[in-house]
Amino acid sequence: MSTYVVSDIHGEYDAFMEILDKIHFSDQDILYVMGDVLDRGPHPIKALQEMMRHPNIIPLIGNHEYMGLTCLRFLMKESRRIVFRSLT
Numbered sequence: 001m002s003t004y005v006v007s008d009i010h011g012e013y014d015a016f017m018e019i020l021d022k023i024h025f026s027d028q029d030i031l032y033v034m035g036d037v038l039d040r041g042p043h044p045i046k047a048l049q050e051m052m053r054h055p056n057i058i059p060l061i062g063n064h065e066y067m068g069l070t071c072l073r074f075l076m077k078e079s080r081r082i083v084f085r086s087l088t
Helices: 013-022 044-052 063-087
Strands: 003-006 030-033 057-059
Touching: 013 044, 044 057
Parallel strands: 003 030, 030 057
Antiparallel strands: none
């Protein structure tokens, strides 16, 4: 069993998968992802989905995730306001 730490994946799913392969990541290992999975790269959601498939991958929120959550809250509020206005 090994413990690994990585950060700043920034949507680079293929590079993330290469790292897992290179360290021979297994179900007995633990990987801490120190934030910044989102933003910049082409496949941030795919990287998050891969992490969700592994209970032994522990992602922590970084400033890019915080920014994404802040934007999501705003977008949800704004979309409800627009839908409500169109119904009246």
